[in-house]
Amino acid sequence: MQKAGFSDHFYSVKFLHTLLGRTLASYIQILSRTCHFNVEGEEHYMAAIGSNRPVLYALWHQQLMPLMAFGWRVFDLKNFVFIVEGENRGRILAKMATTLNAHKVVQVDMQGNPTLAARQVIHIIKSMEAGKYSMLTPDGPYGPAFEQKPGTAFIARKSNAVVVPCGAWASTAYQLKRWDRYLILFPYTQVTVVFQKPIYVDNDMSRSQLETSLNNEMHMARRRAQALTYTLPS
Numbered sequence: 001m002q003k004a005g006f007s008d009h010f011y012s013v014k015f016l017h018t019l020l021g022r023t024l025a026s027y028i029q030i031l032s033r034t035c036h037f038n039v040e041g042e043e044h045y046m047a048a049i050g051s052n053r054p055v056l057y058a059l060w061h062q063q064l065m066p067l068m069a070f071g072w073r074v075f076d077l078k079n080f081v082f083i084v085e086g087e088n089r090g091r092i093l094a095k096m097a098t099t100l101n102a103h104k105v106v107q108v109d110m111q112g113n114p115t116l117a118a119r120q121v122i123h124i125i126k127s128m129e130a131g132k133y134s135m136l137t138p139d140g141p142y143g144p145a146f147e148q149k150p151g152t153a154f155i156a157r158k159s160n161a162v163v164v165p166c167g168a169w170a171s172t173a174y175q176l177k178r179w180d181r182y183l184i185l186f187p188y189t190q191v192t193v194v195f196q197k198p199i200y201v202d203n204d205m206s207r208s209q210l211e212t213s214l215n216n217e218m219h220m221a222r223r224r225a226q227a228l229t230y231t232l233p234s
Helices: 006-011 014-034 042-050 061-074 087-099 114-129 151-159 207-231
Strands: 036-040 055-058 080-085 104-108 133-136 162-170 173-175 183-185 190-195
Touching (some): 014 061, 036 061, 042 162, 042 190, 055 151, 061 162, 114 133, 114 151, 190 207
Parallel strands (some): 080 133
Antiparallel strands (some): 173 183
């Protein structure tokens, strides 16, 4: 049996869940208020919203923080169902999302009870069918980086969603030395956010077709955000 590391013990301290979650939410709000956002493809997410179908934003896990900061600034998070991992880290992220006024937070522990996880996924699909939006990182929460798990395509197809591939980059950020090279933004940073054309999921689109299209578009969004960030005036 693998021994629990220091971080596992740290995250297991329950009274820290609320504190850390609220601290993360406050930092997202600071970034949202202070960073300068350059956006390409605004018309794409507006078209998705105007379709009157559930909208699912998809991005690689690495770029979650800049997208969260942009999302809190631009979107009404009361329209969003947030999907987070199970167990302790998920509780921290759940507290962050509720502090940011998310409509609902659903913890899905795919490594735990599969029956309970399946029920939670159905709950997410029903919320989206009722008109709520969501955001997913297909390679999260544990990687490997830039490799999709089947959950995103499954949820998109079952909810008949419009999927908006997106990406982001920042002129000043620290990349964590872990599997996803997660971006930690600093206040007053220039952030580029790119939205690709929406993918309108229908019954004729297979899971593999959706995953291939989504993979290509998320990579394009990430590379485009990087290129624009490094060519923008400082």
